[in-house]
Amino acid sequence: MGRIKFNGVFLLMVLQIFLVATTTGDETCESDRKMEEQCRFHNYKTVKPLLDYFRQVRNELEQSETKEKQISELSFDLMEKYHKIVRIHETFKKEAALLNEYKNKVIKGENDLQLCQNKVDKSDFEINSQQNMILKLEEQLTDKSTNLENCQVQLKSLNSRLIEKDENIKRLSEIIKNNTEHQKTRELELEKSKSILLTHEKDIQLYRSENHKLNRTSENIREEQKNIQLKLTESETKLIDKVKENQLCQSALHKLSPTTCPPLGDYSGVHQLNVSGIGLFNVLCDSQLAGPGWIVIQQRVGGNESFNRDWATFRKGFGVPESDFFLGLEKIHRITSLQRFELYIHMVAKNGSTYNFRFDDFKIYDEDNGYELSLGKFNGTIIDNGMSYNEDMKFSTFDHDNDPYNHINCAALNANGWWYNSCIDCNLNAPYGEQLCCWFTNKYISLKEVKMLIRPNEAMKK
Template sequence: MGRIKFNGVLLLMVLQIFLVTTTTGNETCESDQIMKEQCHIHTYKTVKPLLDYIRQVRNELKQGETKENQISKLNSDLMEKYHEIVRIHETFMKEAALLNEYKNKVIKGNNDLQLCQNKVDKSESEISSQQNIILKLGKQLSINYKSTNLENCQFQLKSLNSRLIKKDENIKGFSEIIKNNTEHQKTLELELEKSKSILIKHEQDIQLCRSEMNKLNSTSENIREEQKKIQLQLNESETKLIDKVKENQLCQSKLDKLTPTTCISFRENTGVHQLNVSGIGLFNVLCDSQLAGPGWIVIQQRVGGNENFNRDWATYRKGFGSFESDFFLGLEKIHRITSLQRFELYIHLVAENGSTYNVRYDDFKISDEDNGYALSLSKFNKTIIGDGMIYSGNMKFSTFDHDNDKNDYVNCADIHKNGWWYAYGFDCPLNAPYTYLRWCDDRYTSLKEVKMLIRPKEAMTK
């Protein structure tokens, strides 16, 4: 009996707690305000990297022509934030639906509790009725000693005891149901509070995001205005730059007219002078006016054997050596010079015995690099020695790393340790090692000095 009363009181306390909880919802406003401020701080920390990123984009937009692309990227980021807000709103709607579902479950739990209470009350009423019957039977037993009535009473007593045991078991079951419903109700209330806090935080996030979107939109307008100003400045700078380039081109044109392209302008002034040739620009050459008159450019010189002429293609292309000793002017420079006009070639030879020989070719030039700096010679002017370059005409230049000769078995430049216009290897390379330097005519004259000079053909008529 005491257990039944205790369970009933417990049920009433649970109902009162639930009613108090539902009626004091307004009293949590103060705690919700604190939570709102904390959520605001957390949201600011979350949005702060985005603000820093926007400031960085604003600074970068001021630095060059990539500002428009960065503004487009910023707009794309804003659209992503907008879509994120839409997703958050959808989440809110789902949370609201879940809250309604939790409320329905709570209401259903309350109804179940009320049904259980009704069953308990009914059971207590039945137990009280049965106890009254037992008391009445006890009185009858004390008055009446008849064996038949006693047996009936005993049978009824046993029946009542079994029914009481069954009622106790039912009460235990109902108590477990009430306990489970109470725990489930507490769980639902916790989830409800959690969902409310999440909903408040999301609403604050939406407000902050909307505020930031408004700021970003105004910032984008300012950036566009600044971009227009910068574009105007760039246009002005570009105009000034174009004017400056034109001035430089004009100055360069005047300088080109003042700077000679051959040694003819220096007349009798033998020595190192500067030429200006299209495609190369300014470079130094050795002018010679003593061996065969004024205007000669020395393109190759062997006067001491101090320079190694076994060089690769890149070195022969650029040129090497010293104007004061042995040198080779460079295939690219020779090509650029001889492409301007018609040149003649003069070769000055000094034999080991001191004898001096001179060789002339009326037309001399070499092609560009794509054609292998091929040699073009015409009209050998006969002297007391023969034509030692008869096999080199129309041949491409060869080095140990560029085999352009006609010999299918060996690289003549690699075998003879120098670069030259080789045909089959029977040529007369004036770039040969100093101890093997020869003029390859019918006498194979050994040499100790060689100079190759070129001059515009028109200089002969002046």
């Protein structure tokens, strides 16, 4: 294209030169007509090649213009096609954007569909789990229905037993009432026997005085004296028999409904008490250590029982009478609420020394008051003791902290339940070993044996 333009320009320059030459030649030929033909011939010869070349160039120019026109048309067509391509490209871009949008919507729909499928799977799993749970609950309900029927049968049996026990209690109450009346009758008879005995004693004194006066009388008087002595012996024997019979009646009455250990005789061993609010339960009675009538409420003799128990266990009691045991806070409360009791503590040190002391008004309050400890006056061979320091304290266990410290649980620290005013002093429920101890006045004693016993204060007067 550039070459064609260059050739066109060159031809135009040559044509201008030719015209100038022709004009010049014409002027010369006019001045010399003679030379006209020569000039024309000469110009023709000179210009002919140029004319030929010009014709050729003009043809080429015409061809070039035709080609340029074709090229322009082709360029125009090309531009139209380019614009069409651009429009098609823009349309394609829009369609591609729409396609991407549709693709994103499809992907989102697939994701939503997957989430829905997951939710459906989760719902199916939960439904299966709930169905399994329903089946289990139905089985448990069936078992509980069976257990309920068994419990109802047992309840009927217990009700019948309870009715029988109520009848037995009524019968025993009537027996106790009859025995009480019989005891009153015996007591009246005993009073009469005592009055008779006093009368007999006066008679004996009179007989003895008469015997003294008539000591040297005849054999008849001696025989009469023997008869009097025989009568006196018989009266004394009858009186002794009545006293024994009265004691037996009291013992029988005590066995029917005792609330403490028998206050007379040697009744050591396990006995059954009947205390209001609890009913019948076994206790260990001791008539050897400090006289009759003692109930053992706590015993440490071998370390076979752990005293690191929870509140419910201390409330109920644990252990066996043959070894270590604790009677139970509720039983001790019920017993000591009936009348005034004394407390006797017997301790044996590891070196064999024994220590005994008493308190004259022992009791513990009810559970609402934390089974608070009350001791009364101290009486013993030692001057002071750590037990008194625990008075007015509530009972503490590792799950019921009632000691006066805010950030320390003495029961958890010492691994046992006790009436804590401090974490040391006299701890008779401590783990068996070095911790089982009691403080006296500036003296620490490690113990190997401990017994806590109670009995009614009236027993001391008998």
